[in-house]
Amino acid sequence: MATAQKKYTYDYPRPAVTVDCVIFGFEKNQLKLLLTKRAIEPYLGKWAFPGGFIREDETADECALRKLSEEAGLSNIFLEQLYTFSELNRDPRGRVISVAYFALVKPTEYTLEAGLDIDAVQWFGLEEVADLAFDHQQILSVAVERLKGKIRYQPIGFELLPAQFTLPELHNLYETILQRSIDRGNFRKKMLSMGLLIDHSDMQKDRHARAAKIYSFDKVKYEELKESGFYFEI
Numbered sequence: 054m055a056t057a058q059k060k061y062t063y064d065y066p067r068p069a070v071t072v073d074c075v076i077f078g079f080e081k082n083q084l085k086l087l088l089t090k091r092a093i094e095p096y097l098g099k100w101a102f103p104g105g106f107i108r109e110d111e112t113a114d115e116c117a118l119r120k121l122s123e124e125a126g127l128s129n130i131f132l133e134q135l136y137t138f139s140e141l142n143r144d145p146r147g148r149v150i151s152v153a154y155f156a157l158v159k160p161t162e163y164t165l166e167a168g169l170d171i172d173a174v175q176w177f178g179l180e181e182v183a184d185l186a187f188d189h190q191q192i193l194s195v196a197v198e199r200l201k202g203k204i205r206y207q208p209i210g211f212e213l214l215p216a217q218f219t220l221p222e223l224h225n226l227y228e229t230i231l232q233r234s235i236d237r238g239n240f241r242k243k244m245l246s247m248g249l250l251i252d253h254s255d256m257q258k259d260r261h262a263r264a265a266k267i268y269s270f271d272k273v274k275y276e277e278l279k280e281s282g283f284y285f286e287i
Contacts, residue, residue, distance in 0.1 A: 066148065068147075068148035068150050069106055069146075069147065069148065070106070070107045070113070070149070070152065071104055071105055071106050071107065071144075071149055071150070071151045071152070072104045072107060072113055072116045072120060072151065072152050072153070073101075073102040073103075073104035073138075073151050073152075073153045073189065073192055074087075074102055074104055074117050074120065074121055074132065074153075074154050074155070075135065075153060075155040075156075075192060075193060075196040076103070076121075076125075076127070076155070076156050076158060077155065077156070077157050077158070077196075077200060077213070078157070078158050078159065078160035078176060078213065079159075079160075079214065079226060079229070080159075080160045080161065080176070082225055082229065083178045083229070084178070084230060085160055085176045085177065085178060085179070086176070086178075086179055086182055086193070087102075087125065087165075087174070087177075088101065088175060088177055088182070088185070089101060089102070089103050089124050089125060089167070089171045089173070089174045090171060090172040090174070090175075091170070091172070091186060092170050092171055092172040093170045095144075095145045095146060095186070095187075096186035098172070099184070099185065099186035100177075100182075100184075100185055100186065101185055101187060101189050102153075102185075102189050103121050103124040103127075103174075104117070104120050104151070105120045105123075105124070113134075113152045114132070117132050117152075117154045118130070118132065122168075123169040124167070124168045124169055124170070124171045125165055125166065125167070125168065125171070125174045126163075126164065126165055126166030126168060126174070127158075127163055127165070130156050131156060132154040132155070132156045133154060133155060133156065134152065134154055135153040135154055135192075135195060135196055135199060136153050136192075136195050136199075137150060137151070137152050137153070138150070138151045138153060138188060138191070138192060139151075140188060143187060143188040144187060151192075153192050153195070153196070155196045155199065157200075157213050158212075158213075159212075159213065159214075159215070160176050179197070200230060201232075204227065204230050204231065204287070205231070205286060205287050206284075206285060206286055206287075207285060208249065208270065208275060208285050210223065210227060210230070211223075211270040213226060214226060216269055217253060217267050217268065217269050218267070218268060218269070219266065219267060219268070220240075220241050220244065220265065220266070220268065221237075221265055223244065223268075224237055224240050224241070227287060235287075240287070243287065247285070248271075248274065248278075249270060249271050249274060249275050249278075249285075250269070250270065251269045251270075251271050252266060252267075252268060253266070253267040253268065253269060254266040
């Protein structure tokens with residue numbers, strides 16, 4: 054005789070869980086943020102982060118990647134968990150907890166496409182962003198502080214620049230993200246002393262003596278140094 058399958062009941066409420074994706078880019082000396090314009094309530098017509106409810110058959114990571122594809126047409130993005138937001142009244146639809154993610158990308162490498170329940174998807178300069186839907190302004194503040202911390206202790210800044218760049222461009226990136234002035238001479242000395250930059254100036258045609266050299270980041274050497282205890286810090 055077959056045994057009846059046991060069914061579970063819960064004594065505690067089960068809040069809904071969503072994901073939100075904070076995607077940073079850097080273009081034309083400006084830190085950018087990817088936002089979607091909502092085509093549904095709540096917050097119809099408001100700008101917000103790509104995201105949505107987690108399905109029962111997927112993980113939070115899988116949901117984040119799915120929503121980026123469905124809402125903005127983005128794929129193959131490495132996401133890192135940022136923080137879990139669980140304030141009681143953060144969503145007018147009821148008790149909703151959000152697992153937030155963030156990523157750094159080069160905007161020129163992606164084609165945006167507004168998708169499911171989205172009117173538009175667009176890059177904004179960070180200083181242009183205000184009055185976001187839900188508690189996304191708070192999520193953004195946490196993401197910006199995380200970005201400032203990571204860029205000082207990990208070479209993530211190189212993920213926002215073209216494969217080849219000049220030291221003035223790298224210096225400007227750090228000043229923009231950290232939102233403070235950095236002595237140019239000390240920054241140059243520090244970066245070159247790490248031995249993580251590949252000099253391509255010999256390949257620059259008709260290069261003037263005072264022209265900025267072209268560099269690229271040596272990822273292989275960085276991984277080798279990291280294995281031996283190397284500590285990146287700006």
